Amino acid sequence: MEQRSGLIRARLKGASLSTGQVITFLDAHCECTVGWLEPLLARIKLDRRTVVCPIIDVISDDTFEYMAGSDMTYGGFNWKLNFRWYPVPQREMDRRKGDRTLPIWQCGGTLEIVTCSHVGHVFRKATPYTFPGGTGQIINKNNRRLAEVWMDEFKNFFYIISPGVTKVDYGDISTRTTLRQKLQCKPFSWYLENIRNVETNQCLDNMARKENEKVGIFNCHGMGGNQVFSYTANKEIRTDDLCLDVSKLNGPVMMLKCHHLKGNQLWEYDPVKLTLVHVNSNQCLDKATEEDSQVPSVRDCNGSRSQQWLLRNVTLPEIF
Numbered sequence: 001m002e003q004r005s006g007l008i009r010a011r012l013k014g015a016s017l018s019t020g021q022v023i024t025f026l027d028a029h030c031e032c033t034v035g036w037l038e039p040l041l042a043r044i045k046l047d048r049r050t051v052v053c054p055i056i057d058v059i060s061d062d063t064f065e066y067m068a069g070s071d072m073t074y075g076g077f078n079w080k081l082n083f084r085w086y087p088v089p090q091r092e093m094d095r096r097k098g099d100r101t102l103p104i105w106q107c108g109g110t111l112e113i114v115t116c117s118h119v120g121h122v123f124r125k126a127t128p129y130t131f132p133g134g135t136g137q138i139i140n141k142n143n144r145r146l147a148e149v150w151m152d153e154f155k156n157f158f159y160i161i162s163p164g165v166t167k168v169d170y171g172d173i174s175t176r177t178t179l180r181q182k183l184q185c186k187p188f189s190w191y192l193e194n195i196r197n198v199e200t201n202q203c204l205d206n207m208a209r210k211e212n213e214k215v216g217i218f219n220c221h222g223m224g225g226n227q228v229f230s231y232t233a234n235k236e237i238r239t240d241d242l243c244l245d246v247s248k249l250n251g252p253v254m255m256l257k258c259h260h261l262k263g264n265q266l267w268e269y270d271p272v273k274l275t276l277v278h279v280n281s282n283q284c285l286d287k288a289t290e291e292d293s294q295v296p297s298v299r300d301c302n303g304s305r306s307q308q309w310l311l312r313n314v315t316l317p318e319i320f
């Protein structure tokens with residue numbers, strides 16, 4: 001290429017010039033193991049719409065030691081559009097399919113992590129080169145282009161969590177939106193809810209806490225962020241990859257990694273009574289106690305307003 005244009009444009013340029021039946025992209029600082037290619041090709045042969053990825057093993061950038069990665073994880077994005085590795089749910093153990101990126105799955109393809117294929121990668125602590133305008137500028141521009149083209153009205157959830165992105169000029173996206181229309185790609189459909197206590201008008205809030213910490217409760221601010229929770233089809237109360245978990249009577253209500261096995265993470269919502277019943281303990285999610293005013297509690301169900309919760313699909317105004 002005549003000038004530096006970034007990784008993705010370079011790959012697209014290479015793809016446009018390729019003549020083979022299969023295109024493979026590898027970083028320069030990779031090491032392929034014996035037999036890495038055949039499982040990938042086998043999946044593509046079964047369905048040419050499949051995009052495949054090997055298990056990414058780690059190569060130390062200090063010693064070049066090769067450390068095998070886990071085949072019990074898959075790649076995905078949270079609502080900040082940060083890439084993360086997530087544990088494979090029990091129901092997916094047999095299928096072993098990876099998380100699908102937006103353009104691929106919305107347009108009829110699949111992205112799969114093939115666990116029989118391993119490629120090592122040197123993960124550097126810092127990049128040896130600079131980005132025009134700074135790293136944050138480039139990442140925010142790319143993320144906003146992604147949101148504008150693929151996320152439909154749900155892009156506003158991302159903008160509320162990452163408001164700085166809205167200040168970035170994202171350029172011309174007309175060719176990308178035209179491509180999406182031409183391929184008849186599906187809409188980005190997702191359901192987000194905030195969970196609001198009827199009596200106190202307070203919302204569940206993760207308080208930016210981490211795994212194995214108590215979930216919080218705070219005055220509802222309507223700005224999304226730490227108060228964005230979802231009540232899933234598996235009857236979990238979820239924030240990112242953490243689920244509300246109660247292991248004993250009267251709590252506490254903890255945030256633990258979602259295991260998709262129900263058990264301590266199973267909650268039954270009654271849309272008439274507005275109660276969230278923790279099934280294992282048969283107790284109801286309740287407002288905070290006087291002893292700890294920023295943590296919700298679980299108590300015996302008694303029909304009080306403090307045990308009523310509103311789950312609302314968030315509809316955000318067009319302010320961006």
